[in-house]
Amino acid sequence: MTKETKERRTPLPRVIWQSVFRNPIPETDLERSSTSFTNFFLHVHPVKVNKHTLRPSYTLGLGLMSLFLFLILIVTGILLMFYYVPSTTQAYDRMLDLRGAVAFGIFLRNMHRWSAHGMVAIVFLHLCRVFLTGAYKKPREFNWVIGVVLLLLTLFMSFTGYLLPWDQLAFWAITVGTSIAGYAPLIGKQMQFVLLGDTSVGQEALLRFYVLHVAVLPAILVLGIAIHFWRIRKDGGLSRPERPRPSSTSSTSSTPLRVFGLQGFVRSSFTKVGNTPDESVYTWPNLLIAELFVFILTVSLILVVSLLFNAPLEQPVNVMHPPNPAKAPWYFLGLQEMVSYSAFWGGIGIPGAMVAVLLAVPYLDRNPLGVGKWFAKERLLANTLFVTLVVLNVIFIIIGTFFRGPNWTFVSPF
Amino acid sequence: MATALHRPQETPGADEHVGRRKLLAWLSSVGLFGSAVLAALSDVIFFKPRVTYGQPQTFQIGKPEDYPPGVRIAREAERICIVREANKVAVISTTCTHLGCSVSISDTGFACPCHGSRYDQDGTVTGGPAPKALAWYKVSVAPNGELEVDKNTQIQPGTYLTV
Numbered sequence: 030m031t032k033e034t035k036e037r038r039t040p041l042p043r044v045i046w047q048s049v050f051r052n053p054i055p056e057t058d059l060e061r062s063s064t065s066f067t068n069f070f071l072h073v074h075p076v077k078v079n080k081h082t083l084r085p086s087y088t089l090g091l092g093l094m095s096l097f098l099f100l101i102l103i104v105t106g107i108l109l110m111f112y113y114v115p116s117t118t119q120a121y122d123r124m125l126d127l128r129g130a131v132a133f134g135i136f137l138r139n140m141h142r143w144s145a146h147g148m149v150a151i152v153f154l155h156l157c158r159v160f161l162t163g164a165y166k167k168p169r170e171f172n173w174v175i176g177v178v179l180l181l182l183t184l185f186m187s188f189t190g191y192l193l194p195w196d197q198l199a200f201w202a203i204t205v206g207t208s209i210a211g212y213a214p215l216i217g218k219q220m221q222f223v224l225l226g227d228t229s230v231g232q233e234a235l236l237r238f239y240v241l242h243v244a245v246l247p248a249i250l251v252l253g254i255a256i257h258f259w260r261i262r263k264d265g266g267l268s269r270p271e272r273p274r275p276s277s278t279s280s281t282s283s284t285p286l287r288v289f290g291l292q293g294f295v296r297s298s299f300t301k302v303g304n305t306p307d308e309s310v311y312t313w314p315n316l317l318i319a320e321l322f323v324f325i326l327t328v329s330l331i332l333v334v335s336l337l338f339n340a341p342l343e344q345p346v347n348v349m350h351p352p353n354p355a356k357a358p359w360y361f362l363g364l365q366e367m368v369s370y371s372a373f374w375g376g377i378g379i380p381g382a383m384v385a386v387l388l389a390v391p392y393l394d395r396n397p398l399g400v401g402k403w404f405a406k407e408r409l410l411a412n413t414l415f416v417t418l419v420v421l422n423v424i425f426i427i428i429g430t431f432f433r434g435p436n437w438t439f440v441s442p443f
Numbered sequence: 444m445a446t447a448l449h450r451p452q453e454t455p456g457a458d459e460h461v462g463r464r465k466l467l468a469w470l471s472s473v474g475l476f477g478s479a480v481l482a483a484l485s486d487v488i489f490f491k492p493r494v495t496y497g498q499p500q501t502f503q504i505g506k507p508e509d510y511p512p513g514v515r516i517a518r519e520a521e522r523i524c525i526v527r528e529a530n531k532v533a534v535i536s537t538t539c540t541h542l543g544c545s546v547s548i549s550d551t552g553f554a555c556p557c558h559g560s561r562y563d564q565d566g567t568v569t570g571g572p573a574p575k576a577l578a579w580y581k582v583s584v585a586p587n588g589e590l591e592v593d594k595n596t597q598i599q600p601g602t603y604l605t606v
Contacts, residue, residue: 207543437557
């Protein structure tokens with residue numbers, strides 16, 4: 030072996046590194062382009078993203094935040110499963126054990142509870158963002174529908190998780206919640222019986238809710254999120270205002286732009302140069318840094334809140350004495366307030382109509398204008414209607430949370 | 444027989460092939476879709492329990508003498524209220540007809556702590572969101588002389604058992 034070849038041989042650690050990570054840490058545009066192609070975890074990303082996508086004031090990072098909260102929920106949820114038993118005689122004791130007998134038990138439960146509340150709030154705010162920026166318009170109509178389904182799944186996840194501590198709040202909130210299901214026309218009573226596995230909330234209901242909460246719903250949610258993300262890519266990235274296409278004179282202007290098309294390196298190491306200039310930047314590092322920032326922000330927030338506040342745990346279930354007033358979690362209190370006027374209209378009729386309208390939004394509003402900016406003038410009517418609906422719901426939640434006392438009578442919190 | 448990728452040549456009998464193929468495609472679609480519907484239906488059957496492990500719907504609550512005339516006793520575990528007037532006995536549900544909370548006995552009848560429904564002594568709605576009166580359950584005297592309540596059978600409110 031000559032001296033020359035010996036020098037050129039790659040050192041073993043580097044060989045191993047290269048065998049694991051197919052792409053070097055990018056230094057050139059070509060390497061930046063191929064990062065997301067060669068890495069399993071990055072390949073959900075496009076090679077380049079539009080600059081508009083990266084503006085924090087446009088997305089507020091809400092979609093990503095929802096995803097990261099869901100990831101926190103999966104991790105803490107799996108850890109909690111190691112110590113939880115879905116049994117009416119043991120569940121509550123296990124909650125107490127989390128406080129005293131399990132290392133980090135109370136902290137994990139706090140993280141799980143606050144992330145769950147956070148996820149409901151953030152997913153809803155994400156829906157508001159998408160509506161108020163007109164982002165559901167062609168070709169993103171169906172991704173909006175998937176998004177609404179994901180919101181409903183998030184609420185159902187939270188509802189099923191609510192029963193598991195088997196405390197007073199859990200028992201009576203689920204008793205009320207499943208009774209609302211019983212008001213659905215025709216199949217209501219049957220649905221309630223199948224959901225509970227019995228005529229009232231008990232061991233069967235606890236087991237059913239547990240399986241739904243830890244296996245069935247997460248699986249559906251993961252699938253739905255995967256489709257949601259895939260559709261973002263396939264529908265052309267995040268929504269943005271339409272830009273006038275550059276005229277032929279501008280594309281031949283002084284500074285030549287080097288833009289690499291996707292097809293350029295699918296089969297070869299060469300890149301195509303001279304595509305239409307666009308407003309995009311490389312995913313590595315621009316988008317990845319933005320994602321990392323949102324991730325760190327979300328995790329730190331949850332950690333701080335979990336250190337400061339303990340998740341509530343009420344008295345163990347007492348079938349004979351409902352707490353007075355028996356209140357659902359805050360995001361269902363608007364529903365409970367409406368239910369106090371009429372069980373059918375408040376619990377089934379109006380919420381059902383609202384969900385139906387939400388699902389149909391992209392097919393009702395087919396005006397193509399006003400996409401990609403907040404509160405676009407062209408969307409004044411749609412935005413006003415939407416904001417009114419949101420404000421009404423928030424008012425109901427506030428009344429249910431602060432203005433209702435024993436026997437659901439009106440009380441002043443001041 | 445031409446493969447699915449290549450359209451059959453325009454030969455005599457080609458129309459016949461297409462017709463047969465369409466029929467087969469149609470039949471298999473119906474078969475597949477039907478199987479999916481059946482599978483979904485079997486899920487529903489699977490999830491509907493055939494036995495329940497909770498409280499029995501029919502149970503005995505003791506002898507009529509245990510309930511002296513004029514008392515109204517709530518048996519909270521069974522969610523019923525036993526009403527004894529002179530020689531008559533009735534059993535009224537204490538499950539609120541609104542959303543299933545437990546109503547408690549009040550001076551005027553029953554009151555629900557969850558959404559403020561109120562009922563009179565006979566369980567008729569006097570206020571709040573409850574849509575209908577509290578149920579009256581069938582009560583009978585079992586061969587061993589004890590009162591037997593059947594929560595599966597509702598009777599006309601105001602119907603008493605004479606003991």
